[in-house]
Amino acid sequence: MRSIRSLSLALAAAVGLGALSGCAAPAGDRPLIVVTTNILGDVVGNIVGDQAEVLTLMRPNSDPHSFEISAQEAARILRADLVVSNGLGLEEGLQQQLDAADTAGVAMLAAGTVIDPLPYASGTGSDTADPHFWTDPARMVEVVEAVTAAVRTDVAGVDAALIEAQAAAYTTELQALDAEMTTAFATIGSERRNLVTNHHVFGYLADRFDFTVVGAVIPGGSTLAAPSASDLQSLVDAIDTAGVATIFAESSQPDRLVQVLADEAGLDVAVVELFTESLSEPGAGADSYLTMMRTNTERITTGLSP
Incomplete structure (x- = not known):
């Protein structure tokens, strides 16, 4: 088995983060709502339907911590009727443009400000709020309420009654999803409800559905961090102690990070891909928020079952 220092270097070499910007059809005469992440873009699209153009900046399979946008898209943010962002520090590569829009007087909604945020799990080295609230569908109900109110208030010309109905x-679909996840996860014994992934993204899911976050390959809440030798040794020890049988790789990052940990640290674990921070292309298993969560639920349940 290679040394932890060698493992750390192999993991650092495996990190490769691509960032591509998103595009949208011409707005015509409709009002414009700009949304940063594709998860929130899908949610907003379900609320507004064809009442407004929804420009989602983040393309499928991108990393929300590091994606960037074009100059044309940055200009459109300044002309938007409403900008919906995740907030809580998630869009690290986009904060300058969001601040510029706020300064220019564009109506802004940061979804992270309307939910009850959780701190990162102990041991992450971060004392900030966890921005990955979408892993809990109950909190997404609160986001829907806030988006609906913001559209009614800030987006002129929409049919308020239709927005409310949608x-x-x-x-109702989110509540059904929450019930499905509760039923599925109930089949996993308490001794097997241990989660390990690329970085800390499951805090809200763990809180909602009674899982334990054992650890993550990348420390803290951002994919832009890098694991140290001591981080990796601590994680290997925690995985051994908890008897983790499956660790999860995120679709927005190369699974090499987790695979190297499994292979080179001599851990007898399976590696399963989840869609945790980005939607996929159509038909790839996570082309909507609801589909993404159902796919993840099935994979987590299967991966952690005997």
Whole structure:
């Protein structure tokens, strides 16, 4: 088995983060709502339907911590009727443009400000709020309520009654998703409810559905960090102690990070891909928020079952 220092270097070499910007059809005469992440873009699209153009900046399979946008898209942010962002420090590569829009007086909604945020798990080295709230569908109900109110207030020319009806229908779907996840996860024994992934993204899911976050390959809450030798040794020890049988790789990052940990640290674990921070291309298993969460639920349940 290679040394932890060698493992750390192999993991650092495996990190490769691509960032591509998103595009949208011409707005015509409709109002414009700009959304940063594709997860929130899907949610907003379900609420507003064809009442407004929804420009989602983040392309499928991108990393929300590091994606960037074009100059044309940055200009459109300044002309938007409403900008919806995740907030809580998630969009690290986009904060300058968001601040510029706020300064220019564009109506802004940071979804992270309307939910009850959780701190990162102990041992992450971060004392900030965890921005990955979408892993809990109950909190997404609160986001839907806030987006609906913001559209009614800040986006002129929309049919308020239709917006309310579409939001209510989508809320019903979120509540059904929450019930499905509760039923599925109930089949996993308490001794096997241990989660390990690329970085700390499961805090809200763990809180909602009674899992334990054992650790992550990348420390803290950002994919832009890098694991040290001591981080990796601590994680290997925690995995051994908890008897983890499966660790999860995120679709927005290369699974080499987790695979190297499994292979080179001599851990007898399976590696399963989840869609945790980005939607996929159509038909790839996570082309909507609801589909993404159902796919993840099935994979987590299967991966952690005997």
